[in-house]
Structure formats: structure tokens, C-alpha cells
Amino acid sequence: MSERSDRKTARATADLVAREANVSRVAVSRAFNPNASLKPEKRDRILQIARELNYTPDMAARSLVTRRSHLVGMIVPDVCSPWESQEIDALTTALQAEGFATLLFKAKADLSMDQTLLTYMRGFNPDSVIAFTENVEPDVLSGFLDRAVPIYIIYDDAEEFGGKPSASLYDRLVVGQKEGIEQAVALLQGYGARRVAYLGGKPQSLANTERERIITQVLVGRGMAPPILVPGDYTYDTAYRATVGLFRVGDGADAIFASNDVGAFGAIDALRHELSLSVPGDVKIVGFDDIPQSHWKSYNLTTVRIDLPDRVRALVRLILRRLKAPDAGPLIETLSTRLVVRSTVG
């Protein structure tokens, strides 16, 4: 027997283990199901033999009868984004501990999920689906309603949620951004900022729209002018160019509220290396997310933190609760934000 021929050895099955242990195949199944009734010594012997034979229950066969795939689908527009990669990492770790594997899919850049992707994903029967893309398309997603209930991450206004009626069919994690934004604006105002610009994210992103709305509301509420709206798309390069544009052809500003940290980096670099302006001396900067890069000395960004561990715990809770009660009404978890002060404001 050469090494290579090992590969042809058929995978061990429950039947084989049963025969080898002189028990019925049902006993093997029970041995791997902790709360099934089986004599302890028998279970031990079966597990021992299973280990020798390198046997593991086949998830596909199991899921066929159990109606549980132990898969959690994630639809992500851009894995490279530091914030999203962080979230995927933490979520995968947490889910792995609960016995779930993550099934990763890439959405389109415009944050939409096309029918093809969804039906494809549906074939795998994920127990739950987390939509990182915020573009809600109720009729498309309705295809999922046979088993899993999708989870949406939304911002601030649970009721409006795109104004779509079928919103009541999703579970959701609501991120309240108001606290963090209020603290940020207070800080900016305290350091004498008068003219604030909002450097936008992807226009289709609900997080972006809500950030813009709340920042405007808070600024005006504190007697300041509404923000100068600078379009962006969450990327460094666009933020860089937009900032240069703001100061070269526009009137400039004495503070920039970026829609995410990466955009804030672009703004900082544009100010320092292209416009020869100082941060925070000439222009103050606030970001959003608090990704690991934000404490890097070149930026040391003051930013609105969305606490990742809290966020992950909330998501896992949503998944487990839904699995326990498939027919329950829409589940909701709420999260808050707070400002992390570093050195880009004062």
C-alpha cells in the first residue's frame, strides 16, 4: 500500500463503526449526541473506536434529517475593509465556539445582493444569514423565509429601516449612533470648530445616510451651521481626493467628520501631505468605527467607537434565540456608541 492509495480509502461511516463495535448503527448516532440515552461505558467504547477509525458524522447527511446545517451565511461587500474583516473574524470565532461554521459570500460593490447569489446561498440552507450589505431588497430576500431568518444590521431608526413593509420579517441589530455623535460634536465645538464638513460613505449605505442625518440634526441643535456635504465611498483614495477638492475649489472647513476611519485617514493625509495643513491645528478630524489602525501613531484618530465584542455578542444572541424559537416575532438587539478621544481634535 503506497501512501497515495490511502486517499482511496472510503470515508468511515457510522455503519462501519457500529459493526466494529458490535452495536447497532443507532447506538453510534446516539454516542455522538450527548443528551441521547446510552449506557456510558458503551458510549465510551464507541467513541474510542470512532476515533481509531477517524470517524466524524457527515454534516450533510445530518443536516438532511435534522434540518439544521450549522452554517451561518455572511454576505459581505468587501472583506478587505478593516472594519468588516474585524467583524468577520470575531464573529467566526464566536460562532465556531457555538458549533457553527461561517459560509462567506461576496456581495456586489454597490451593496446590493443579486438574485443569483441569494438562490445559490439558499441551496446550502444556512441556519442564519447575516447581511452586512445594507441595501434592503425585501422581495429578493423573501426567498429565504422557508428556513432561516436573515439578520440585518441597521442604524438608529429601526422603524424607518428603508421604509420597507417587510422589515418586520427580519431580525435586526440596531446601532444607536446618536450618543457618540453628540459627544464628538461637543468636543469639536469645545475646541472652537465653527464649520464642519461631513465626508460621506457609499450613498446606498443606510449607515451613511443616518450618520449624515444625525450629524446635521446635532449640529443645528447646538446652534451651528449644517455640515458641508462632501460625497465619498468609504475608501481612502476617494476621501483623499475629496478633501483636496474641498480645500482647493471649495471654501474649506475647520473640522471634518468622516463617515468611517479609513476615510478619515485619507482626509488626514490629504491635509498634511498635499495641502500642507496641520491636524488638529488647522483642521480637526473625527472618524467612525475605531478600527485597530486608528491608534497607529501616524493618525491617532479621535473616533466614534462601535464596540466590537458587544456587537458580536448581540449577533450571536440573535442567532441562538431565533434557532430556539423559529416562529417568534422579529428579534431586536440594541447597541450604543461612544467617542474615543485621541489626538486629531485637540
Place this chain on the structure above:
Amino acid sequence: MSERSDRKTARATADLVAREANVSRVAVSRAFNPNASLKPEKRDRILQIARELNYTPDMAARSLVTRRSHLVGMIVPDVCSPWESQEIDALTTALQAEGFATLLFKAKADLSMDQTLLTYMRGFNPDSVIAFTENVEPDVLSGFLDRAVPIYIIYDDAEEFGGKPSASLYDRLVVGQKEGIEQAVALLQGYGARRVAYLGGKPQSLANTERERIITQVLVGRGMAPPILVPGDYTYDTAYRATVGLFRVGDGADAIFASNDVGAFGAIDALRHELSLSVPGDVKIVGFDDIPQSHWKSYNLTTVRIDLPDRVRALVRLILRRLKAPDAGPLIETLSTRLVVRSTVG
């Protein structure tokens, strides 16, 4: 019928479609298998009805008989790392186009894969497994040999590959780092560097060991002193502290070769913001990977690029070739590296 009751509607099955279309269930199966023999008009009618009923073949049931799960497992130690997240993103996109979904697992921080994780993953029967963790444990991985053949990404010396005999049971992508390193050292020498430090990555990482080995070899080959070895772990913070240590308690250096780009950022920030030294004036810096952040203006890092599109194409090719010929000998793809010159050397 309320909205909620829709959720209880059982998922459409091939049987239902068959009944609805007045054909046998086999015909439905054939309708979804393009190269099966079925009268075109019949296929159209079935697909039409399937669409109306929102039917998709169940992957679990299919994989049970086909012995193809259409899943590609990825074992990743740290999804947050910019380089890895980039690779996961590109790989997922490419595989999705070929009809595969990615199954993501987190390895332990020390780059090892424990038995629990592997047996767990095995249950899902991935068609292929890509090991991003470089710590080779042949006996552990042998548990996979019943169906999928794991792919290892290794560096430079295919033969040595950890010196483990069972290396011949893996497919592998070999990344040749010599070209890039030679170009980098030539550039450093050209700009007058005399004393080069190597800022290491995780000690368990084979990529790191090989980088250290080759850099030493190339330096000595060009008549320079072997590098000062500074231990690290691929992270920004460790690189920052290590660099401070190198210049505070050590003798310093006039050039730093970092084991990855993120480490280079840490070194740059330590030099500029803690040690008040200039880059590239006082110290020249070269990194490894060429991640997107490397062209950010605050760093603008000169670095050894591993071309991502090439790399992904090679990996996908490995997977498809192996699936076509499960019993073929070990498959090997080779890749090269080259220097990307920016402004941290001269």
C-alpha cells in the same frame, strides 16, 4: 394567512415541482443538470415552474450522493490582517464564480490547527482546503485524506517544507521570494545602507523563516554584514516597540527589512514619532506584501509585492485540477515576487 405563517411553508422540493409539472422527479433533477439529456421544452417548463415555486436543489442532499460539497474550507489565523483579508476576499470572489462557497475557520494565534477544529471542519466534507496557517502537522492533517487534498502555501523551498515526509501528500503554492528580496537589497545598498536589521514575523511562520534565511544569504552574497535579527510577530505594536528597543538599547541600523507591511508601518511610526529619526533620511525601510495601505501617503512604503491576482488564479487552478484528477500526484504552482519602489528607501 398572516405574513408570519409564510415561514412555516415547507421548502419546495423536487417532488413538488415534479408533481406540479406532471413529470417524474428525475426529470426535475435533470432540468438542473445542464448536460443531462432532457427535451428542451420540457426543461424550460420545469425550470419555469421551479422558479414559481422558489425551488433550489438542496446542496446537502446533492452532496450526499454526488460526493461534491462545493465548499472550499479556509483555515485562517487572523482575518483582520490586511494581507489575509485581501486574499480571502479575492479568493471568495473567484471561487464563487466557479460555483464554490467558502467555509471559513479560525486557526489559533500560534498558527497551529488543533485536532478539534480539523475534525469539525472535516464533517462538512469540503472539496478542498486551503491552509493559510503554515504550521505543518502531517499526522493531524492526514485525517483529511479521505476526500479533499489540502493546499499549502509555502515559501521558496518546496523540498524542505518543514522537513516533513508527508509533504508529498499536499498540493502547494510555492512563493519564490528571492527575486523581490534581491531587488530590495540592491536598492538599499545603492542608497548607501550598511547595517540592515530584519524585523521578524511570527517565529512559527515558515514565510518568516525563509525571509530571514534569504535576506541573510543575499546580504552576505553582496559583501554586507548579516542582518541584525529583531524578533517580532507581524503586528504593528510589537514592531513599534521592537524598533524603539533596537535604537534605544541596541546599536540601531540604517535600514530595516520588515517581515510584512504592517510591521514596517510600526517601525516607521516608531522612528518618526518616538525616536525623532527620519525615513528614509536616517533609516530606510522595506516591507513585504504590498497591501493597499502601503501606498497611503503617511507611509508610502517600498515593499516586496506578492501579486494577489496571480496568486488567486494559481490557487483556483490547483483546486480545479485536483477535482478533475483526485488521484493525481501532488500538484504544484509557482509564483514570483518583485519590488515596488515608493519613498521609504530613497
Place this chain on the structure above:
DNA sequence: ACGATGAATGAACACGTTTTCAATTCCAAC
């Protein structure tokens, strides 16, 4: 000693698909 309660056990079925395989239909060529 005796019925009663509960745990332990295995045969048969179900889950939703693909794959033989034999039977049928179709069509062109003689």
C-alpha cells in the same frame, strides 16, 4: 415477590437528491 417506572436498545422509516438501468420513443436511412 410483584407490578411499575424509567432507561436502554434496535428495526424501520424519513430526509432530498443523483445515478444506474431497462424500457420507451423518436428519427433518419435503406
Place this chain on the structure above:
DNA sequence: GTTGGAATTGAAAACGTGTTCATTCATCGT
């Protein structure tokens, strides 16, 4: 009109597991 071969079809048998359900076995209170 016949005949051959190819295209088309459906019944039955897998694939590997969890779950009923009726049966056997041990245990315990009276």
C-alpha cells in the same frame, strides 16, 4: 415499411444520518 441507433424517460436503489416506536432490561417502592 422496416430497422437500427440515438435521444428521452421513469422506477428503484443508493448516499449517511437522526428520529420515531415498540420492545427489552434494570431498578425500585410496597
